[in-house]
Amino acid sequence: MAGVFTPCLIRSVGEAPRLGDPLVDEYLRFTAARVRPNSLVAQSFDLKVFFTVVAKPPQQVDVTDVLGFIEEQRAPRRGGNVVRLADGEAGLAASTIKRRLSTISSFFDYLLLRGMCDRNPVPRSMNARHRGHRGSPLVRAPKKMPRVLLPDEVVALTSALRTDRDRAMISLMVQAGLRRCEVLGLRFGDVHIGDRRVFIADGKGGHQRLVPVVPVFFTQLADYLSAERPGDAVDDHVFVVLKGPTRSRPMSAAGLDQVLDGARTRAGLSHATCHELRHTCFTRLREAGMTLEAIQAQAGHASIETTRIYLHLSNDWLAGEYQQAMAILDNWHDELPGGTS
Numbered sequence: 001m002a003g004v005f006t007p008c009l010i011r012s013v014g015e016a017p018r019l020g021d022p023l024v025d026e027y028l029r030f031t032a033a034r035v036r037p038n039s040l041v042a043q044s045f046d047l048k049v050f051f052t053v054v055a056k057p058p059q060q061v062d063v064t065d066v067l068g069f070i071e072e073q074r075a076p077r078r079g080g081n082v083v084r085l086a087d088g089e090a091g092l093a094a095s096t097i098k099r100r101l102s103t104i105s106s107f108f109d110y111l112l113l114r115g116m117c118d119r120n121p122v123p124r125s126m127n128a129r130h131r132g133h134r135g136s137p138l139v140r141a142p143k144k145m146p147r148v149l150l151p152d153e154v155v156a157l158t159s160a161l162r163t164d165r166d167r168a169m170i171s172l173m174v175q176a177g178l179r180r181c182e183v184l185g186l187r188f189g190d191v192h193i194g195d196r197r198v199f200i201a202d203g204k205g206g207h208q209r210l211v212p213v214v215p216v217f218f219t220q221l222a223d224y225l226s227a228e229r230p231g232d233a234v235d236d237h238v239f240v241v242l243k244g245p246t247r248s249r250p251m252s253a254a255g256l257d258q259v260l261d262g263a264r265t266r267a268g269l270s271h272a273t274c275h276e277l278r279h280t281c282f283t284r285l286r287e288a289g290m291t292l293e294a295i296q297a298q299a300g301h302a303s304i305e306t307t308r309i310y311l312h313l314s315n316d317w318l319a320g321e322y323q324q325a326m327a328i329l330d331n332w333h334d335e336l337p338g339g340t341s
Helices: 020-032 038-053 063-072 094-114 150-160 164-174 182-183 216-228 254-267 272-287 292-299 309-313 317-335
Strands: 197-200 209-212
Touching: 020 038, 020 094, 038 063, 038 094, 038 272, 063 094, 150 164, 164 182, 164 197, 164 317, 182 254, 197 309, 209 292, 254 272, 272 292, 272 309, 292 309
Parallel strands: none
Antiparallel strands: 197 209
């Protein structure tokens, strides 16, 4: 078939990923300056999957191709023999499909801006929008409550950590709410010992913030630096590998996950991811009475709507609000004619 685009993902150090089509590669070079490296890789893979399935040059893609792509992504994988425990579905998760559609839509928005196509083939919804109605989404993904650790689970996890380096890293997540990438990206100049805060130089979306951290972290950090950190480490990243072939090099995401996996196993826990530690931190802060605006600043959320989830994760917030409202309704009912006392 003439004009078929067969994408091949090529990654070179210091360059944006390439897929082999001039327009796609141009878009990846453009977006490389706008997103984090991991997001760029994810977008590159999303576009590779899309054009592998559709097998057309970008300017020939239409709405029918996009709808067919959605159907293909929802089809069972591995012959339908593997399903997700959460929902029993055999295709890709709705959240994954929605992310890929977002990447594809952004790409065609770029082509539209460049004048290379006359419309974005990714529909905004299944029906027309009108005032007060946004239309039904192409893919409906259920909104799930994030999991958090109970207080005794946090104690069990931290007790299972073997080094002060590991305890300091976990403290930053479970007691200050830092993301995994923010912990690993911390440099010595970012640690403000005098005012017990750390500076996040490259947060999500490129946002920077200065966040307070509990004193115990600085004690753990001091113990790690004095007794564990290799003396020949010249990198200014705070957390480095302690032994093995990569000794003295900055800790990687896989390395931190391995530390957490080992502690979770030793503690006998069924769950405890880096992001769950972050959720746990903000849930407990909300339960202790910290305002949503303060939690938003601590978390580095661009929108307070993202922070509102911690209202629902907090054990006492909804119950307290309900009981207060019911007390008012009970008083109102008693004051009505014929009301019982």
